[in-house]
Amino acid sequence: MRILLSNDDGYFAPGLTTLAEALAPLAEITVVAPERNRSGASNSLTLDRPLTVRQAHNGFYFVNGTPTDCVHLAVTGLIDFMPDMVISGINDGANMGDDTIYSGTVAAAMEGFLLGVPSIAVSMTQHSAKYFQTAAQVIVDMVKHYQRKPLPQPVLLNVNVPDIPHDQLKGVHVTRLGKRHKAEPVIKANTPRGETVYWVGAAGAAQDDGEGTDFHAVRHEFVSVTPLQIDLTRYQQLDMLKGWLP
Amino acid sequence: MRILLSNDDGYFAPGLTTLAEALAPLAEITVVAPERNRSGASNSLTLDRPLTVRQAHNGFYFVNGTPTDCVHLAVTGLIDFMPDMVISGINDGANMGDDTIYSGTVAAAMEGFLLGVPSIAVSMTQHSAKYFQTAAQVIVDMVKHYQRKPLPQPVLLNVNVPDIPHDQLKGVHVTRLGKRHKAEPVIKANTPRGETVYWVGAAGAAQDDGEGTDFHAVRHEFVSVTPLQIDLTRYQQLDMLKGWLP
Amino acid sequence: MRILLSNDDGYFAPGLTTLAEALAPLAEITVVAPERNRSGASNSLTLDRPLTVRQAHNGFYFVNGTPTDCVHLAVTGLIDFMPDMVISGINDGANMGDDTIYSGTVAAAMEGFLLGVPSIAVSMTQHSAKYFQTAAQVIVDMVKHYQRKPLPQPVLLNVNVPDIPHDQLKGVHVTRLGKRHKAEPVIKANTPRGETVYWVGAAGAAQDDGEGTDFHAVRHEFVSVTPLQIDLTRYQQLDMLKGWLP
Amino acid sequence: MRILLSNDDGYFAPGLTTLAEALAPLAEITVVAPERNRSGASNSLTLDRPLTVRQAHNGFYFVNGTPTDCVHLAVTGLIDFMPDMVISGINDGANMGDDTIYSGTVAAAMEGFLLGVPSIAVSMTQHSAKYFQTAAQVIVDMVKHYQRKPLPQPVLLNVNVPDIPHDQLKGVHVTRLGKRHKAEPVIKANTPRGETVYWVGAAGAAQDDGEGTDFHAVRHEFVSVTPLQIDLTRYQQLDMLKGWLP
Numbered sequence: 008m009r010i011l012l013s014n015d016d017g018y019f020a021p022g023l024t025t026l027a028e029a030l031a032p033l034a035e036i037t038v039v040a041p042e043r044n045r046s047g048a049s050n051s052l053t054l055d056r057p058l059t060v061r062q063a064h065n066g067f068y069f070v071n072g073t074p075t076d077c078v079h080l081a082v083t084g085l086i087d088f089m090p091d092m093v094i095s096g097i098n099d100g101a102n103m104g105d106d107t108i109y110s111g112t113v114a115a116a117m118e119g120f121l122l123g124v125p126s127i128a129v130s131m132t133q134h135s136a137k138y139f140q141t142a143a144q145v146i147v148d149m150v151k152h153y154q155r156k157p158l159p160q161p162v163l164l165n166v167n168v169p170d171i172p173h174d175q176l177k178g179v180h181v182t183r184l185g186k187r188h189k190a191e192p193v194i195k196a197n198t199p200r201g202e203t204v205y206w207v208g209a210a211g212a213a214q215d216d217g218e219g220t221d222f223h224a225v226r227h228e229f230v231s232v233t234p235l236q237i238d239l240t241r242y243q244q245l246d247m248l249k250g251w252l253p
Numbered sequence: 254m255r256i257l258l259s260n261d262d263g264y265f266a267p268g269l270t271t272l273a274e275a276l277a278p279l280a281e282i283t284v285v286a287p288e289r290n291r292s293g294a295s296n297s298l299t300l301d302r303p304l305t306v307r308q309a310h311n312g313f314y315f316v317n318g319t320p321t322d323c324v325h326l327a328v329t330g331l332i333d334f335m336p337d338m339v340i341s342g343i344n345d346g347a348n349m350g351d352d353t354i355y356s357g358t359v360a361a362a363m364e365g366f367l368l369g370v371p372s373i374a375v376s377m378t379q380h381s382a383k384y385f386q387t388a389a390q391v392i393v394d395m396v397k398h399y400q401r402k403p404l405p406q407p408v409l410l411n412v413n414v415p416d417i418p419h420d421q422l423k424g425v426h427v428t429r430l431g432k433r434h435k436a437e438p439v440i441k442a443n444t445p446r447g448e449t450v451y452w453v454g455a456a457g458a459a460q461d462d463g464e465g466t467d468f469h470a471v472r473h474e475f476v477s478v479t480p481l482q483i484d485l486t487r488y489q490q491l492d493m494l495k496g497w498l499p
Numbered sequence: 500m501r502i503l504l505s506n507d508d509g510y511f512a513p514g515l516t517t518l519a520e521a522l523a524p525l526a527e528i529t530v531v532a533p534e535r536n537r538s539g540a541s542n543s544l545t546l547d548r549p550l551t552v553r554q555a556h557n558g559f560y561f562v563n564g565t566p567t568d569c570v571h572l573a574v575t576g577l578i579d580f581m582p583d584m585v586i587s588g589i590n591d592g593a594n595m596g597d598d599t600i601y602s603g604t605v606a607a608a609m610e611g612f613l614l615g616v617p618s619i620a621v622s623m624t625q626h627s628a629k630y631f632q633t634a635a636q637v638i639v640d641m642v643k644h645y646q647r648k649p650l651p652q653p654v655l656l657n658v659n660v661p662d663i664p665h666d667q668l669k670g671v672h673v674t675r676l677g678k679r680h681k682a683e684p685v686i687k688a689n690t691p692r693g694e695t696v697y698w699v700g701a702a703g704a705a706q707d708d709g710e711g712t713d714f715h716a717v718r719h720e721f722v723s724v725t726p727l728q729i730d731l732t733r734y735q736q737l738d739m740l741k742g743w744l745p
Numbered sequence: 746m747r748i749l750l751s752n753d754d755g756y757f758a759p760g761l762t763t764l765a766e767a768l769a770p771l772a773e774i775t776v777v778a779p780e781r782n783r784s785g786a787s788n789s790l791t792l793d794r795p796l797t798v799r800q801a802h803n804g805f806y807f808v809n810g811t812p813t814d815c816v817h818l819a820v821t822g823l824i825d826f827m828p829d830m831v832i833s834g835i836n837d838g839a840n841m842g843d844d845t846i847y848s849g850t851v852a853a854a855m856e857g858f859l860l861g862v863p864s865i866a867v868s869m870t871q872h873s874a875k876y877f878q879t880a881a882q883v884i885v886d887m888v889k890h891y892q893r894k895p896l897p898q899p900v901l902l903n904v905n906v907p908d909i910p911h912d913q914l915k916g917v918h919v920t921r922l923g924k925r926h927k928a929e930p931v932i933k934a935n936t937p938r939g940e941t942v943y944w945v946g947a948a949g950a951a952q953d954d955g956e957g958t959d960f961h962a963v964r965h966e967f968v969s970v971t972p973l974q975i976d977l978t979r980y981q982q983l984d985m986l987k988g989w990l991p
Contacts, residue, residue: 019757019801019802042780042781043780043781043809044301044809046300046301047297047298047299047300047301048295048297049294049295049296049297049298049321049360050295050296050354050355051293051294051295051297051319051355051357052293052295052355052453053293053453054292054293054453054936054938055290055292055293055551055563055936056548056549057442057450057451057452057548057549058439058450058451058452058453059448059449059450059451059547060449060451063757064757071547071781073297075295075355076453079436079439079453080439080451080453083435083436083437083438083439083454084438084439084441084451085439085451105367105483107485108296108363108367108483108485109296109297109298109321111297114295117354121351121354121435122435122436123435134692134693152498152499156497158493158497159493159497160490160493162490162494163487164494165485179498181491181494181495181498183484183486183488183491184484184485184486189329189367189368189369190325190329190368191329191691192329192330193304193325193326193329193330193331194691195330196303196688198698198792198793199683199686199698199699199700199701200626200701200792202305203305203306204303204304204305205303205304205305205306205326205330205331206303206304206690206691207298207299207300207304207322207325207326207691208329208691209691209692232494232498233486234486234487234490234491234493234494235485235486235487236485236486236487237351237354237485238429238430239353239354239411239430239481239482239483239485240429240430240479240480240481240482241409241480241481241482242429244406244408244480245427245429245480247404247405247406247480248408248410248427248478248480249427251402251404251405252398252425252427252478253398265511265555265556288534288535289534289535289563300690300692301690301794301797301809302793302794302795303794303795305793309511310511317535317536317793380938437937440937442934444546444547444944445929445932445944445945445946445947446546446872446947452936452937453937454937455937455938536793538792538793539789539790539791539792539793540787540789541786541787541788541789541790541813541852542787542788542846542847543785543786543787543789543811543847543849544785544787544847544945545785545945546784546785546945547782547784547785549934549942549943549944550931550942550943550944550945551940551941551942551943552941552943565789567787567847568945571928571931571945572931572943572945575927575928575929575930575931575946576930576931576933576943577931577943597859597975599977600788600855600859600975600977601788601789601790601813603789606787609846613843613846613927614927614928615927644990644991648989650985650989651985651989652982652985654982654986655979656986657977671990673983673986673987673990675976675978675980675983676976676977676978678976681821681859681860681861682817682821682860683821684821684822685796685817685818685821685822685823687822688795694797695797695798696795696796696797697795697796697797697798697818697822697823698795698796699790699791699792699796699814699817699818700821724986724990725978726978726979726982726983726985726986727977727978727979728977728978728979729843729846729977730921730922731845731846731903731922731973731974731975731977732921732922732971732972732973732974733901733972733973733974734921736898736900736972737919737921737972739896739897739898739972740900740902740919740970740972741919743894743896743897744890744917744919744970745890
């Protein structure tokens with residue numbers, strides 16, 4: 008089995024190294040990751056300049072581009088085989104609810120899925136996480152299970168893991184994405200040269216975090232696994248819209 | 254009525270100017286757009302630096318950030334009212350099928366919708382388009398219709414307009430997103446300093462472009478209107494996954 | 500006579516427009532400037548990606564690169580003639596003393612000079628300047644004088660103009676560069692996500708601003724004109740170093 | 746003795762690691778370097794956004810900024826002592842003649858010197874150099890000599906080392922900067938999306954490389970040491986200009 012790893016925190020991030028080491032006994036691992044932190048990069052693709060690839064001492068490839076660039080480049084030309092799986096992470100911070108739209112971690116997995124490869128995004132639910140090892144073990148177990156019992160359909164999975172020791176996990180829940188409240192307002196600041204600038208505010212707290220959601224699962228110390236899609240069509244509104252248009 | 258306009262081609266793009274001029278008689282227009290071309294920016298949000306806002310001679314605000322940054326900044330702090338509608342475009346090139354995942358044009362509208370505002374993304378189906386005026390007229394008609402007959406639900410609409418004179422349009426179709434073939438492979442090139450670099454290849458041709466899709470509508474010279482969602486949960490796979498996990 | 504104009508504030512900056520309009524009666528003007536503010540860019544050249552050129556409504560070319568890139572690109576390929584002069588500015592803020600090392604305005608002129616063209620950098624001594632017209636008139640007079648009486652040697656001139664009405668100028672002084680005190684310390688700040696970041700502090704006040712310096716000239720309401728070189732060799736230390744090395 | 750190291754190839758570059766290891770027995774070493782390759786960055790300072798500092802596993806600090814940013818940030822706030830020396834390198838490629846104007850390696854040393862610290866920039870004369878160890882030994886010897894016999898004046902030294910084994914070096918020459926021919930023309934290319942883009946061409950060959958220059962020294966397998974200055978005033982033209990101005 009051959010697994011392509013990427014992330015959005017950069018090729019040097021401890022979450023990525025932990026994951027690569029944990030998976031090495033199970034599969035041939037190739038890492039292609041951004042040269043610097045690209046959190047919040049979403050699915051952005053670099054179209055106005057070419058990408059450069061370099062290789063670090065540990066064999067990881069790093070690219071001066073986005074997470075999506077990394078997976079796209081790897082699968083469509085850089086590596087000479089089709090990976091059996093793309094895994095993105097372990098992200099240092101949650102990717103739940105609407106976060107998935109902005110997340111570079113999720114985007115890297117989405118790109119793998121779009122190119123025809125079963126893909127998983129995996130994130131710790133806390134920033135500055137302490138238990139990357141927990142998430143690594145969750146993914147190792149999932150990959151082992153997949154090796155014994157393949158899935159009947161292509162999947163794109165979004166996994167969020169509580170930042171606690173592995174033996175304190177209560178189990179795994181299949182979830183839907185919850186919703187966050189609107190983000191906090193932008194924060195005005197001044198540069199030392201007297202210019203006004205604006206920081207994008209913090210993400211909102213969970214708004215829809217009821218049973219069945221990713222927020223609910225991780226709050227109760229379960230791993231959250233959400234199947235994602237890339238078809239943004241809102242099918243339920245097709246008829247309403249047909250009726251509305253003149 | 255107050256409309257916030259943005260785009261991903263930059264504040265100086267002719268598609269944006271055409272749209273702003275066409276809408277001016279109908280509503281109070283505020284433009285907040287990227288300072289440079291950010292095509293392919295997807296929903297990326299700038300988190301590692303603050304944003305700067307400047308105002309051009311024509312009153313347009315421009316921001317050193319992404320399309321999502323522009324709408325986020327405008328709605329959560331820069332402008333002191335809640336817009337009644339966010340419109341993003343007119344993009345110079347199609348945003349159909351899987352393009353919607355990468356598109357900065359769609360992302361700007363998506364951010365408006367996520368912040369609670371009915372939002373429209375509008376694109377010409379040809380690059381280097383000649384008939385921005387056609388799309389402007391389509392949007393003007395849609396806004397006028399909306400003013401007379403509000404929609405019963407919040408919407409996020411993705412509109413693609415054939416690059417032909419307005420009187421040659423066959424009508425409007427409500428569509429679902431089609432699918433593209435996988436993108437072309439990356440293209441290797443060499444820099445003048447002898448380094449190997451890689452260009453992301455061209456988007457694939459349409460693969461699922463049957464009746465009902467956006468690709469089908471525009472090929473037959475109809476305007477395509479697709480309702481979009483931001484919940485990426487693949488509900489149909491929830492049960493399958495529950496059965497699969499150990 | 501054909502003059503190439505550039506700057507580091509971006510192609511849309513009022514200082515550039517004022518200069519282009521003032522010089523139009525005297526020479527054929529071509530503008531190639533950065534697409535966004537690149538203050539502080541120094542002589543940086545973009546080597547890891549190619550540059551894109553676009554043309555604005557007013558005919559100005561703009562480039563997704565640095566001031567040095569703009570002049571380099573213009574002279575070595577984009578325009579099909581060798582300009583008779585390169586002028587960079589009018590910068591919105593002083594470029595005196597050690598500022599010249601960091602300045603993108605000076606760098607654009609330096610690139611012209613290095614490529615064999617007499618070149619001038621011109622700056623207002625105040626940020627958010629009000630009297631760009633004053634500097635434009637100073638440059639117009641200088642170019643007219645140059646047309647009648649060419650210089651016997653190639654020159655690279657650094658011009659700083661007090662931000663006062665033209666009829667209040669006391670005259671023109673040929674100066675040497677003064678020196679600034681060390682810059683202010685970096686300023687610590689926190690992002691809304693709790694990360695520590697550092698702003699480069701403000702430039703230091705003038706330290707060597709005695710008679711004969713650029714600081715001295717403009718403080719007394721004279722235009723300052725400093726001839727610059729690009730050979731950084733410190734000839735006076737050659738012998739000392741030879742004696743020191745073992 | 747406390748030495749601050751930086752470079753422009755990025756904190757992960759082998760030239761930097763080799764230098765840090767070689768100097769460790771002689772002094773307390775602190776490394777603050779760019780997070781990615783910033784060759785060609787010149788003296789550019791980042792003014793429109795704040796800088797982020799992270800620490801790698803090996804203790805090196807890395808900054809999302811330019812070489813100048815790194816030294817500026819380190820000396821004016823990040824580290825709580827004044828270094829006794831700043832050394833920048835070992836660069837993978839020559840910095841001779843006019844290269845010094847564009848070089849990020851030289852700029853980092855220049856920033857140290859401007860902030861009052863004796864500073865050295867050190868470069869291999871070949872790209873993809875094999876003998877970083879040679880340059881490391883040259884610098885070790887120079888620092889040891891400096892510890893025994895301090896220099897009577899503050900210096901900014903630009904050192905270029907032939908890419909050969911250390912025992913093949915012929916010695917050390919104190920040199921002036923030579924000159925290069927004009928750079929090669931820009932190279933036109935097309936993106937996969939049909940847009941025209943331009944690569945900055947290769948640096949010109951040496952033009953003034955006679956005896957006494959850096960080019961001459963390294964061609965004859967000597968280490969080149971050039972004292973640099975930061976005062977760009979061309980004193981020899983002051984009188985000529987005074988005579989020329991009306």
